[in-house]
Amino acid sequence: MPSTDTAIAAQPAGPLFDPLFDQLTAAWTALQHAQPGLPPAPQLRVALSGGLDSVVLLHLLVLLRTHLAPQLGLEAVHVHHGLLPEADAWADFCVRCSAAWDVPCRVQRVQVARQHPGGLEAAAREARHWALEGPDADLLVLAHHQDDQAETVLFRILRGAGVRGAAGMAPWLPAGPGRLARWRPLLNHSKETLRRHAQAAGLVWVEDPSNQDLHYSRNFLRQQVLPLIQRRFPGVAGGFARLGRLAGEADQMLTELAQLDQAALGSAPWARAALLALSSARRRNLWRYQLSRIQARLPEEDQLLEAERQFCADAARAGVQLALGRGLLCCYREHWWWEHARPAAATEARVWLGEPEIAWGRGRLRFIPDPAGLPLAPGARVEIRLRAGGERLRLHPARPARSLKNLYQEAGIPPWERPLLPVVWVDGVLAWVGGVGAGVCPELAEGPRWRLVWEGPNRLP
Template identity: 40%
Template structure:
């Protein structure tokens, strides 16, 4: 169920000291303000200057002034978050931001031994993420959307506002008399996420007022299914071997073959096959009944090939 901003912060119990990702927008400004009041002297802010738009200098200045006012230490990390060919700008910025957070924490461990990092995404962000995943034909891992907490690089990461609406965050911030900055790209409907926010969420709100709760349940169910598939993939990969033995792969159902091959490619070779690539690979595995059968399928920037009794990975 959705909850109030105050209830979400009150139930948030991270290991301290805590770092808060601070963009300067309403959501992160509210989260930092609430955390700094609750745990004075135990909170640090991290601001990432992506270098992607002219307004970024204004975001940084807001963060500096806010942290001075709150007496919260601030670390600013400047980076180039431009996306690679074939990568979405949003994903490139997100990955660069996470890497910057980790680098700041590691570099400042002797001064401020951060145990947890909090990010201010809220219930509307979760709905947008789920709808984006649906629009791209994602599987259960994509439909799981954003977790409330997870571990990365030895740090505990939290999204304490995932059950709070964006409107409630802003109402709370306005009641505190606290200003924030608006990212001008948030209203640019050339971006799919912004079209969802501007055009779909109001319609959903009118037709299904409880959609945030029901969508959150669906994401939670998908997350549980994704966890089970991950466990099965790990078991199957230990059985078929690394690299996978063709005869052992062929003993599995097509669905389990797909699951373990996705896992092998993602975990060992850091790539994800498209649906077409994976289906072609599965067809070739089924057809591979003679010694002379050839497999050479492009996946990402490299190839899955047959090497004797096994599949192998060939990187150009």
């Protein structure tokens, strides 16, 4: 490889007549037909590390712009992690390389959390993904190739990631909340194909020494495991890539099945009997689909199996709440639903000072002026507390007061919510209970009336 000091390859004068350029051109044409939502003059953001793969990708896109798609907008973004002494030199190389090809290049510096629970690799990946997002682009183009796909599929299989994990990286990923659409046009091409293209074009690039560090699992697979398998099974990278495509198709079918099951359930809370009527595989497939809509990483299979065991047990009717990732699987009596696993707000006893709402536990208590509401006379002491035990509330003038335990059961409030519900006392009189409502309290002095509204834990659709 030539030294990066010998000069960056100049603006391409003509297309390279090699299969890689021809196939990228075909991939771009196919993408335009498959994604009619792309604007006529799309703005492409290229992740440029300065390594072989991303330099080849940028070179091919510059050729595409020069000869076939002059309307194409190109921007390079180099993420400066600051983890190695060479980081400044790599950033400078990317700026010079892009400038030689008339492509603007933005260097995005990031702070990598060294104490990340997933390790330094995961922390750098998260920081990189954040840095590559943002406005003023229609598409993020990434240089992942067939060898990367093989490594990803093998890594996820070893982690027991299931069908979705084995699907590897998708060549096209539509835009989502806070995320640009992603295109990986080199995913079916080997690293060696990219290298031949770079050498034929006289390209230069940088080498990251951390790629040789076998402490990182992906490097170990790339440097030790895959070459060993390749010697016995030539073409294994293509085999893993095919496995990824087939797993992707299987995952799509599982998603479509989950969507059908979801539609049959209707709106939450859902009937427990309807879920029990599904096979175990379809039940857990539905849960994975529902969880995938609220979080990136799914729980381990053992966790799902244990959750399913508890859900199917007759004891679940009495109330069960199971943590699965960022979701809480809740079941009570004949229904089930999901809630966000969020930290609870403080629930120490407090006096109401006229504020329109109070955060309480995993919900909030709102005070709304209402002529038919509870009288709260000026100067009355309005206290919000937790249930202490033994409280009784009368809901109807002609009926006796009843225990909160009975009222909670009648209202269908799950057992785990009851200890955290707000209980409102006015001048020492129990006047209102969250989830139950206001009591009949003739002893309260007249005054402005308020309707109290308890908004409990946020259930997921």
